[in-house]
Amino acid sequence: MSQAAGHERTAHWFKSTLSNALRQCEKTFTIVSLELADRTPAALLHASALFFVPDMAQAVREFYRVLKPGARVGFTSFGAGFLHPVSALLTARLEHHSVSGAQPPVARLADPDVCKRLLENAGFTDVQVISEQVGCHLSSFSERWLEIRAGLEGLPLERLPADVVERIRQEHEAELEGLFTSDGLWINVPANFAFGTKLLTA
Numbered sequence: 001m002s003q004a005a006g007h008e009r010t011a012h013w014f015k016s017t018l019s020n021a022l023r024q025c026e027k028t029f030t031i032v033s034l035e036l037a038d039r040t041p042a043a044l045l046h047a048s049a050l051f052f053v054p055d056m057a058q059a060v061r062e063f064y065r066v067l068k069p070g071a072r073v074g075f076t077s078f079g080a081g082f083l084h085p086v087s088a089l090l091t092a093r094l095e096h097h098s099v100s101g102a103q104p105p106v107a108r109l110a111d112p113d114v115c116k117r118l119l120e121n122a123g124f125t126d127v128q129v130i131s132e133q134v135g136c137h138l139s140s141f142s143e144r145w146l147e148i149r150a151g152l153e154g155l156p157l158e159r160l161p162a163d164v165v166e167r168i169r170q171e172h173e174a175e176l177e178g179l180f181t182s183d184g185l186w187i188n189v190p191a192n193f194a195f196g197t198k199l200l201t202a
Helices: 003-007 011-015 017-023 025-033 056-066 086-096 112-122 141-150 152-159 162-179
Strands: 043-046 072-078 125-133 136-138 185-187 190-197
Touching: 043 056, 056 072, 056 112, 072 112, 086 152, 086 162, 112 125, 112 190, 136 141, 141 152, 141 162, 141 185, 162 185
Parallel strands: 043 072
Antiparallel strands: 072 190, 125 190, 136 185
Protein backbone atom coordinates (compact mmCIF):
# COMPACT_ATOMS: atom_id res chain seq x y z
CA MET A 1 0.00 0.00 0.00
CA SER A 2 1.38 3.41 -0.93
CA GLN A 3 2.02 6.28 1.44
CA ALA A 4 -0.93 8.07 -0.12
CA ALA A 5 -3.19 5.38 1.29
CA GLY A 6 -2.24 6.53 4.78
CA HIS A 7 -3.46 10.03 4.03
CA GLU A 8 -6.86 8.65 3.13
CA ARG A 9 -7.43 7.78 6.76
CA THR A 10 -8.97 11.02 7.86
CA ALA A 11 -8.54 12.81 11.15
CA HIS A 12 -12.17 12.06 11.96
CA TRP A 13 -11.52 8.34 11.64
CA PHE A 14 -8.65 8.53 14.10
CA LYS A 15 -10.62 10.67 16.54
CA SER A 16 -13.19 7.88 16.83
CA THR A 17 -10.72 4.98 16.91
CA LEU A 18 -10.35 4.84 20.68
CA SER A 19 -14.06 4.45 21.32
CA ASN A 20 -14.36 1.92 18.50
CA ALA A 21 -11.44 -0.08 19.83
CA LEU A 22 -12.98 -0.13 23.28
CA ARG A 23 -16.27 -1.45 21.96
CA GLN A 24 -14.39 -4.17 20.08
CA CYS A 25 -12.09 -5.00 22.97
CA GLU A 26 -13.95 -8.18 23.92
CA LYS A 27 -13.31 -9.46 20.39
CA THR A 28 -9.65 -8.56 20.19
CA PHE A 29 -8.70 -11.28 22.64
CA THR A 30 -9.93 -13.98 20.23
CA ILE A 31 -7.51 -12.70 17.61
CA VAL A 32 -4.82 -15.05 18.90
CA SER A 33 -6.99 -17.92 17.64
CA LEU A 34 -8.90 -16.79 14.57
CA GLU A 35 -11.85 -18.87 13.43
CA LEU A 36 -10.48 -19.12 9.90
CA ALA A 37 -8.96 -21.99 7.97
CA ASP A 38 -5.30 -21.88 6.97
CA ARG A 39 -4.37 -19.88 3.88
CA THR A 40 -7.82 -18.36 3.26
CA PRO A 41 -7.88 -14.51 3.22
CA ALA A 42 -6.08 -12.60 0.47
CA ALA A 43 -5.51 -9.64 2.80
CA LEU A 44 -5.93 -8.74 6.45
CA LEU A 45 -6.16 -5.27 8.00
CA HIS A 46 -6.26 -4.57 11.74
CA ALA A 47 -7.01 -1.01 12.79
CA SER A 48 -5.50 0.55 15.93
CA ALA A 49 -6.41 -2.11 18.47
CA LEU A 50 -3.54 -4.61 18.40
CA PHE A 51 -1.99 -2.92 21.45
CA PHE A 52 -4.98 -4.12 23.51
CA VAL A 53 -4.08 -7.78 22.88
CA PRO A 54 -1.93 -9.26 25.68
CA ASP A 55 0.06 -11.52 23.33
CA MET A 56 0.58 -9.35 20.26
CA ALA A 57 3.22 -11.69 18.80
CA GLN A 58 0.79 -14.61 18.85
CA ALA A 59 -1.87 -12.48 17.19
CA VAL A 60 0.49 -11.57 14.34
CA ARG A 61 1.54 -15.21 13.96
CA GLU A 62 -2.15 -16.01 13.64
CA PHE A 63 -2.41 -13.41 10.87
CA TYR A 64 0.38 -15.27 9.08
CA ARG A 65 -1.29 -18.64 9.51
CA VAL A 66 -4.62 -17.69 7.98
CA LEU A 67 -3.34 -15.63 5.05
CA LYS A 68 -2.82 -17.05 1.59
CA PRO A 69 0.78 -17.15 0.32
CA GLY A 70 1.60 -13.78 -1.21
CA ALA A 71 -1.18 -12.06 0.74
CA ARG A 72 -0.72 -8.69 2.43
CA VAL A 73 -1.22 -7.79 6.08
CA GLY A 74 -1.51 -4.36 7.62
CA PHE A 75 -2.10 -2.92 11.06
CA THR A 76 -2.13 0.58 12.48
CA SER A 77 -1.08 1.98 15.83
CA PHE A 78 -0.51 5.33 17.47
CA GLY A 79 2.97 6.85 17.74
CA ALA A 80 4.84 8.50 20.59
CA GLY A 81 3.15 11.63 21.90
CA PHE A 82 -0.37 10.46 21.04
CA LEU A 83 -2.88 13.07 22.30
CA HIS A 84 -0.09 15.00 24.05
CA PRO A 85 -0.49 17.28 25.93
CA VAL A 86 -4.29 17.30 26.17
CA SER A 87 -4.57 13.73 27.46
CA ALA A 88 -1.96 14.30 30.17
CA LEU A 89 -3.80 17.41 31.32
CA LEU A 90 -7.05 15.48 31.58
CA THR A 91 -5.36 12.69 33.55
CA ALA A 92 -3.88 15.24 35.97
CA ARG A 93 -7.27 16.92 36.33
CA LEU A 94 -8.94 13.60 37.16
CA GLU A 95 -6.21 12.74 39.66
CA HIS A 96 -6.79 16.13 41.31
CA HIS A 97 -10.27 14.78 42.04
CA SER A 98 -8.84 11.42 43.21
CA VAL A 99 -9.91 9.64 40.02
CA SER A 100 -7.58 7.45 37.99
CA GLY A 101 -7.45 8.27 34.29
CA ALA A 102 -8.11 5.66 31.58
CA GLN A 103 -5.17 5.40 29.20
CA PRO A 104 -5.04 2.92 26.32
CA PRO A 105 -1.75 0.96 26.12
CA VAL A 106 -0.71 2.68 22.89
CA ALA A 107 2.94 2.88 24.00
CA ARG A 108 3.32 -0.85 23.28
CA LEU A 109 3.30 -0.12 19.54
CA ALA A 110 4.41 3.52 19.50
CA ASP A 111 7.89 2.61 18.20
CA PRO A 112 7.89 1.85 14.45
CA ASP A 113 10.74 -0.63 14.99
CA VAL A 114 8.55 -2.66 17.37
CA CYS A 115 5.83 -2.80 14.70
CA LYS A 116 8.41 -3.90 12.15
CA ARG A 117 9.84 -6.64 14.35
CA LEU A 118 6.38 -8.02 15.13
CA LEU A 119 5.76 -8.66 11.44
CA GLU A 120 9.25 -9.91 10.67
CA ASN A 121 9.32 -12.31 13.62
CA ALA A 122 6.03 -13.80 12.44
CA GLY A 123 7.57 -14.53 9.04
CA PHE A 124 6.34 -11.62 6.94
CA THR A 125 8.63 -10.13 4.30
CA ASP A 126 8.73 -6.77 2.50
CA VAL A 127 7.87 -5.18 5.82
CA GLN A 128 7.32 -1.44 5.75
CA VAL A 129 6.25 0.92 8.51
CA ILE A 130 5.05 4.39 7.51
CA SER A 131 4.80 6.99 10.27
CA GLU A 132 2.55 9.98 9.66
CA GLN A 133 0.97 12.81 11.58
CA VAL A 134 -2.81 12.67 11.15
CA GLY A 135 -3.83 15.05 13.91
CA CYS A 136 -6.27 17.91 13.55
CA HIS A 137 -7.44 21.14 15.13
CA LEU A 138 -10.69 21.31 17.06
CA SER A 139 -12.54 24.59 16.86
CA SER A 140 -13.95 24.58 20.38
CA PHE A 141 -13.66 22.98 23.80
CA SER A 142 -17.11 21.47 23.27
CA GLU A 143 -15.67 19.32 20.50
CA ARG A 144 -12.89 18.12 22.77
CA TRP A 145 -15.33 17.38 25.59
CA LEU A 146 -17.59 15.37 23.29
CA GLU A 147 -14.52 13.44 22.16
CA ILE A 148 -13.60 12.71 25.77
CA ARG A 149 -17.08 11.55 26.74
CA ALA A 150 -17.40 9.29 23.68
CA GLY A 151 -14.05 7.56 24.08
CA LEU A 152 -11.88 5.66 26.51
CA GLU A 153 -10.67 8.84 28.19
CA GLY A 154 -14.15 9.54 29.45
CA LEU A 155 -14.77 6.20 31.15
CA PRO A 156 -13.73 7.41 34.64
CA LEU A 157 -16.36 10.15 34.40
CA GLU A 158 -19.14 7.59 34.09
CA ARG A 159 -18.93 6.64 37.77
CA LEU A 160 -18.85 10.21 39.11
CA PRO A 161 -21.78 12.36 40.29
CA ALA A 162 -23.01 14.87 37.73
CA ASP A 163 -21.89 17.87 39.77
CA VAL A 164 -18.33 16.54 39.99
CA VAL A 165 -18.27 15.86 36.25
CA GLU A 166 -19.42 19.41 35.60
CA ARG A 167 -16.73 20.78 37.91
CA ILE A 168 -14.07 18.77 36.08
CA ARG A 169 -15.43 19.97 32.75
CA GLN A 170 -15.20 23.61 33.77
CA GLU A 171 -11.70 23.24 35.22
CA HIS A 172 -10.47 21.34 32.17
CA GLU A 173 -11.92 23.95 29.84
CA ALA A 174 -10.05 26.67 31.74
CA GLU A 175 -6.71 24.84 31.57
CA LEU A 176 -7.05 24.10 27.85
CA GLU A 177 -7.89 27.71 27.02
CA GLY A 178 -4.21 28.62 26.78
CA LEU A 179 -3.59 25.90 24.19
CA PHE A 180 -6.01 27.34 21.64
CA THR A 181 -4.52 29.22 18.72
CA SER A 182 -6.13 30.94 15.76
CA ASP A 183 -6.37 27.46 14.20
CA GLY A 184 -8.06 25.93 17.22
CA LEU A 185 -6.95 23.23 19.67
CA TRP A 186 -4.34 20.87 18.25
CA ILE A 187 -5.01 17.15 18.78
CA ASN A 188 -1.76 15.30 18.27
CA VAL A 189 -2.22 11.96 16.49
CA PRO A 190 1.03 10.40 15.25
CA ALA A 191 0.24 7.11 13.54
CA ASN A 192 2.15 4.06 12.37
CA PHE A 193 1.00 2.05 9.35
CA ALA A 194 2.71 -1.36 9.26
CA PHE A 195 2.53 -3.68 6.25
CA GLY A 196 4.03 -7.00 5.27
CA THR A 197 3.68 -9.87 2.79
CA LYS A 198 3.37 -13.60 3.40
CA LEU A 199 5.92 -15.62 1.47
CA LEU A 200 4.64 -17.16 -1.76
CA THR A 201 6.20 -20.47 -0.77
CA ALA A 202 4.78 -20.49 2.76
